Amino acid sequence: MTEIAHRRIPVNGLDMHIAEAGSGPLVLLLHGFPECWYSWRRQLVALAEAGFHAVAPDQRGYARTGGPEAVEEYTIHHLVGDAVALIAALGEEQAVVVGHDWGAPVAWHTALFRPDVVRGVVALSVPHRPRSSRPPVQVMREQLGEGFYMVAFQRPDLPEAGLERDLPDTFRRMLYAASGDAPMLVPILPDGGGFLDVCPAPDELPGWLTEEDIAVYAAEYAHSGFRGPVNWYRNLDRNWELTAAWHRAPITPPALYVAGERDMVLAGAKDRLHRMHDYVTDLRDIVLLPGCGHWTQQERPDEVNRELIAFLRSL
Template sequence: MTEITHRFVRSDSGLRMHVAEAGEGPLVLLLHGFPECWYSWRHQLVALAEAGFHAVAPDQRGYARTGGPAEAREYSLLHLVGDAVGLLRPLGADRAVVAGHDWGAPVAWATAQMRPDKVRGVIGMSVPHRPRSSRPPVESMRRLFGDGYYMVRFQEPDAPEAELDRDRAATFRRMLYAMSGDGPAPALVSPEGGGFLDVLPDPEKLPAWLTADDIATYVEEYGDSGFTGPVNWYRNLDRNWELTTAWHRAPIGPPALFIAGDRDIVSVGAGQVIDSMTDFVPNLRETVWLEGCGHWLQQERPAEVNDAMIDFLRAL
């Protein structure tokens, strides 16, 4: 069995980042989402290594063993892209294929858009590339979904992370189950006077792809870092809009692959964006839909995700 090893690497952005890695060969950078860490790529690290690639999954800024700065403004998309690009040289590579899931997908798309000279290919999972909107996103989401929508609620100071940190095992259990293909695919709008987790049921039994040991690992990995750093990503939504003016509707040139689950409320809700994605990702090679799969693609359906990734990588 291929071993996953761990070390700390100082990105050229200046951030000391924990990475999990396996294999040798062309670099594939695996960027996790919320509320995850390197562990969400455990199946891909091994499979990609055995297919002849150097697979590296960092804990991104603010997450798990990497941790991060205290100021929310230091979690902008430019910081996140800088962290990713800044890992290449310390990892011994000039270029990489960048794969991202959930929040990691916008970082991967933006890395390919802003630094195509560093990106051999880009793989997005769950979240398609969305061209920059004509107005800041938070107020638009407030008008569409109300004050209880989780991305709007996450703009508040202190309260969101306090709720998520209160019982981390319950937070991971509820989130990973509810948004999976086995869960109820809830609307992510808190009831009046309630919290984000109130709309996420606690499962009586974990789905087959998720174990109690997996939940315990996530809890342990979050250690002292907690949820403040991850929530800070959301607190930069409007600032990201301001900072990315120079890339307004700019195309993404590198070869691309998109993978989604047909029971993922994020992907299904973005169906029109996915259908028109080649307008801004002209070299999109394929869109792969996984039947019956929810939001956590690479954990729910590792074999299918691995096959799609490896086929794409070998064709580059």
């Protein structure tokens, strides 16, 4: 079986950890929250065996890469800059950039800011949303209240303290609660509560998730914790300010979107996915996976691998 190798590469002042497999055209795999390279374990092998060089970094602030303390060093410009710099550090001029969850906005913005570097873009879970007319945290606060998790994550210290209290319990609850095997997650936190208060502990793990997987995530987060990952959320309004020059600008590289039909990200939004065509000018397909929740490539690795490889071979 194809082996996954690990190494570190200097990227924008970070000692970036990457997992990689295979050789050939570069495919960059950008994880989401709260994940790391490990979420792509099944894609790394499948893409390598299909003739590609698959690379999954731990992104800024995450796991073995870690990152700076300052909140303002986690803007979308930093995150896209890391992706572009990593492509260059790997000796390539272009890559297909694939992102899941938070990695999807990074992938979309990499294609938006630097289409010359992006051969194609694939987003899992999070569709492209054009820049809003008002700061997003303000809008979420008005529409969903202070308990909405992205609003609650603006508070200093408390979100990461709750998530770091018992790492195995955190990952067991979060990975189950947002999956297609659990009741639909409504991420509105109770007064004075934390994110885990809306994530039930499973009586039994779903078939795609094992205790060994949970132990790996807990070990990967044991050193750098959740401060860096939560800082991504603390830049939502700053990102809105920084992207004014790209307001409603089109994304032009070839694109693919894949999501689970039971993903909480799509709650109430499935009928609007076709609007992506207005701003993603070469969107090749929108694929919805029945029964799948938020953890797209982990819950449905075979289907995701099939869609990814078909898209890559079409470029």
